[in-house]
Amino acid sequence: MRHGKNRFLIGALAAPLLLYGVFVVSPYAQAFYLAFTDWNGLSGQAGAVGFENFTSLWSDDLFLSALRNNGLMLLVVPLITIVLALFFAAMLTMGRSDQRGGIRGSRAYRIVYFFPQLLSVAILGVLFQFVFTPNNGLLNGVLEAVGLGSFTRSWLAEPAWALPAVMAVMIWAAVGFYVVLFAAAMESIPRDVLEAARLDGAGRLATFRRITLPFVWDTVQVAYVYLGILALDGFALVQIMTVGPGGPNNSTEVIGLTLYRAAFTYGEFGYASAMGVTLFFLTLTLTAVALRATRRERVEVA
Amino acid sequence: MTLPHPRTTPTRRTLLRGGAAAGAAGLLSGCVTAGGSDDAESASGDVTDDNPLGVPEDADLEVVMFNGGYGQAYTEHAAEVYEARHPDAAVDHQGVQRVGETLQPRFVAGEPPDVVDNTGAGRLDIAQLAASGQLHDLAELLDAPSLDDPAVPVRDTLLPGVVEDGTLDGEVVFLNYSSVLWGLWYSTSLFESHGWAYPRTWDDMLALCEEIKQAGIAPWTWQGKYPEYMVDPLQSLAAKVGGMELVKAIDNLEPGAWQQDAMLTAADGIHRLVTGGHIMAGSEALSHTEAQNAWSNGEAAFIPCGSWLEGEQQGVTPEGFDMVMAPVPDLTASDAMPFGALQGSSSESFLVPAQAANPRGGLDYLRCLFSLDVARGFAETAKALPVVRGATDGVEMSTGLASVADAVEAAGEHVFGYKYRTWYAPLAKAVDDATGELLAGRVDPEAWADRIQSAADDVAADDSVTKYER
Structure with missing residues (x-):
């Protein structure tokens, strides 16, 4: 019997493992190998160059500005997204004045918040390009309409504003999903705990800080890791929305874009692989650090 | 319409698909280095x-x-x-x-x-x-x-x-099929209705810009999201002033090539459009479609573009717009190339x-x-x-295509092209970035030239880049 079970397991796992090996593991392994070569993407030959690709990364202004921009996104995007999502989720689950449920229409809001998640990144990019376009764009139009005409500008063409504009889109697109995620986590908090807190006279803010947040902390942790990975990417949005792309003056350059350009425009696949490997380790480190730094006592409910 | 330049928005998905395909192909043939180079003489x-x-x-x-x-x-x-x-x-x-x-x-x-x-x-x-x-x-x-x-x-x-x-x-190793020429485009009907004539010199251009502004139209717009569109008129002016010698110096990565007087004069000429306020507000953030459509709507008088513009704007250009392309005006009294000299190249590379x-x-x-x-x-x-x-010969042509054909005829031997964009893609990016900043008014012509020269020097000093000579 046992023997038959093992054979069944192996049989069931073989196909997916093979696919995983061919389409995930093997390209990864090749990227690691290629990072130490000067392969140009077209030749059948690739010469080994040791660590040269990695050392020249640190004197590549483009890569460094990409690193800086991704770093900035890493600081800003997850933080704002999580704060906003926690706020909205709390309003949806405990916003009513008697704290017995969400604000009126919370079901409808929940669906509306999720909408951006349904749009592909490409559509988002094109859409927001129209929002930010200077002469007849939505944003400048709204600013004019409410009497803030002096704030209108060419959002995507000014180095100081282009990256914030891109980050705003990332946050806008991501918040909805985490609202739904956090709201679900908040709803699984046992009623009696919340009620006990209320009987003890805890206000909404205190309840949120002392009860809700500790209960959903695991979910926030996961959200932070996901959002961190999102912030280290940003390739598609930048490629579609920004001047250049990556401009103006490299102010929106991200690692993904530098990598893409090195590989597919300059034909430096070895160098691009080195960037990919670097990004891989950055993401890995980030995940490990984020999980460790945010580790807290788990709330156990008997 | 697809252009001879890369202007696209590949999604992450197409990129991944390409990457996966490349990866899988590599795996199936063993590895990257295992690809066949067994050049068996083929049948004849x-x-x-x-x-x-x-x-x-x-x-x-x-x-x-x-x-x-x-x-x-x-x-x-x-x-x-x-x-x-x-x-x-x-x-x-x-x-x-x-x-x-x-x-x-x-x-x-x-x-x-x-x-x-x-x-x-x-x-x-x-x-x-x-x-x-x-x-x-x-x-x-x-x-x-x-x-x-x-x-x-x-x-x-x-x-x-x-x-x-x-x-x-x-x-x-390859032959291009389509001739592409670069110049400045305008609507003959718009110009006729205001009594404007295409300027022969850059000073006339700047004077005409003032006049156009009086009429409530922006003199210029450009495809700011892709600064290379403005690189073309700039380097055309430079080639006219400095002649083929300048073009070759640029392509051969000669020291100081971007800082020579002719190049600075050209950058200054373009920069005067910015300082004179002759460029439609917001142009620096417009995609090529947005800028070109604004121009087709008569919001701006001039736009720089290659000869594909007419085909690209077919669907949105009003009847009777009658667009034509003209060569860039003379920049100085002593230009090395006569009026009519054109930047030209070819696309659709067959190999x-x-x-x-x-x-x-x-x-x-x-x-x-x-x-x-x-x-x-x-x-x-x-x-x-x-x-x-x-x-x-004998093919009936629209106004734009006819003007391009006439321009080629008039230019005669004075058709020039730069090679550095094909030879050294990273240098092309540096030129585009700097030109975007020049047109946004954030750098002056000297700083523009210095930036590009340092990028050119970097390429010249990089042993891993295959060098070409002309």
């Missing part, structure tokens, strides 16, 4: 007057072409001509959007098609292809008798510059892979493609100038 047939390239009669032919703005009617036409000449062969003709992603794994695996039109945003880097020995020498084709007149070799049926454009390291199964068939296919009949069809269906001499 008897060389006769009717078959000067010695095509094996029963060998099939595979053509992969970029199906972009010019359509694929002309390459299909050429396939028909080929099949008529070689009745025993079948032509497999495919039009694709992203040539690189489709063909990169096949080049690496040593199994490329017989003819490739390497064009469009996803094209393969031609310099890298050549450096990897993936391209067949086309000299044989150029010396073969043309299809229309056996007394004239193919080489002599092509417009000047085509063979030079396709030459890398002294070997002709025969070195490892093709039927390279002789590939060469003969190109002979069909560069015949008068196919070229004339191209002018009619694609509304662009083919590089074959006399192809537009």
Whole structure:
């Protein structure tokens, strides 16, 4: 019997493992190998160059500005997204004045918040390009309409504003999903705990800080890791929305874009692989650090 | 409409698909380095007057072409001509959007098609292809008798510059099919209704800009999201002032080439459009579509662009707009090149892979493609100038195409082109970035030149970059 079970397991796992090996593991392994070569993407030959690709990364202004921009996104995007999502989720689950449920229409809001998640990144990019376009764009139009005409500008063409504009889109697109995620986590908090807190006279803010947040902390942790990975990417949005792309003056350059350009425009696949490997380790480190730094006592409910 | 320049928005998904395809192909053929370079001499047939390239009669032919703005009617036409000449062969003709992603794994695996039109945003880097020995020498084709007149070799049926454009390291490895010329576009009807005339000198241009502003129209707009559109008029002005010597100095990465007086004068000329307030507000953030549509709506008088503009704007240009292209005005009284000199180049790069199964068939296919009949069809269906001499004779042309044809005629020998964009892509990026900043008014001409010169010096000092000379 046992023997038959093992054979069944192996049989069931073989196909997916093979696919995983061919389409995930093997390209990864090749990227690691290629990072130490000067392969140009077209030749059948690739010469080994040791660590040269990695050392020249640190004197590549483009890569460094990409690193800086991704770093900035890493600081800003997850933080704002999580704060906003926690706020909205709390309003949806405990916003009513008697704290017995969400604000009126919370079901409808929940669906509306999720909408951006349904749009592909490409559509988002094109859409927001129209929002930010200077002469007849939505944003400048709204600013004019409410009497803030002096704030209108060419959002995507000014180095100081282009990256914030891109980050705003990332946050806008991501918040909805985490609202739904956090709201679900908040709803699984046992009623009696919340009620006990209320009987003890805890206000909404205190309840949120002392009860809700500790209960959903695991979910926030996961959200932070996901959002961190999102912030280290940003390739598609930048490629579609920004001047250049990556401009103006490299102010929106991200690692993904530098990598893409090195590989597919300059034909430096070895160098691009080195960037990919670097990004891989950055993401890995980030995940490990984020999980460790945010580790807290788990709330156990008997 | 697809342009001769890369302007696209590849999604993460297409990128991943390309990457996965490349990865899988690499795996299936063992590894990257295991790709075949076993260059077995391919079959050839008897060389006769009717078959000067010695095509094996029963060998099939595979053509992969970029199906972009010019359509694929002309390459299909050429396939028909080929099949008529070689009745025993079948032509497999495919039009694709992203040539690189489709063909990169096949080049690496040593199994490329017989003819490739390497064009469009996803094209393969031609310099890298050549450096990897993936391209067949086309000299044989150029010396073969043309299809229309056996007394004239193919080489002599092509417009000047085509063979030079396709030459890398002294070997002709690709031939471009469509002539592209760059200039300034305006609407003749708009100009006539205001009594404006196209300026002959840059001072006149600046004076006219003031006049245009009085009429409530922005004098200039440009495709700010892609600064290379403004690089073209700038480097055209520079070439006019400094002549071919300047162009060659730039392409050969000579020290200080970007900081010479002629280049600075040109940058200053363009910069005066900015300081004079002659550029439509917000242009620096507009995509090419947005800027061009604003221009087609009469919101701006001039826009810099290549000769594909008319085709691209077909759907949105009002009736009676009558757009024409003109060469950049004289910048100084002592320009090295006369009024009318044009920046020109060619696009739609056809090549025969070195490892093709039927390279002789590939060469003969190109002979069909560069015949008068196919070229004339191209002018009619694609509304662009083919590089074959006399192809537009007797073809009825729209105002834009006619103005381009006239401009070529008037320019005569004064058609110039820079090579650095194809040779050194990272330098092209540096030029674009700096020019974007110049046009946004954030750097002055000197700082612009210094930035680019330092990028050019970096390229020159980098041993890993293959250098070219002209």
